[in-house]
Amino acid sequence: MVSFFRYLHRSHPDWTVPFPLRSRRGGALGNLFDRALDGVVTDFLLLFFGKISLFVFNPADLFITIGAILFIANEINVKKGSSNS
Secondary structure (H helix, E strand, O other): OHHHHHHHHHHOOOOOOHHHHHHHHHHHHHHHHHHHHHOOOOOOEEEEEOOEEEEEEOHHHHHHHHHHHHHHHHHHHHHHHHHOO
16 A cells, blocks of 8 residues: 555656645654554644534644545546546
């Protein structure tokens, strides 16, 4: 699996693949580092919509989520581009 991500990272000279991969890796390492130091991953940001509490998260979770969304969006774009040819 690691070699597959390395291949993706090196085969795309633009930012569309390396940035999402680095974002997810950074978020995962942040959570791993947090768990190693405290024994738990601490969520400390609380998101509200009006008076409704939506969810609690930490910046590492945000980087993982954004990286995954960008990666999926890029893959959908690539598939659409190849089917139009």
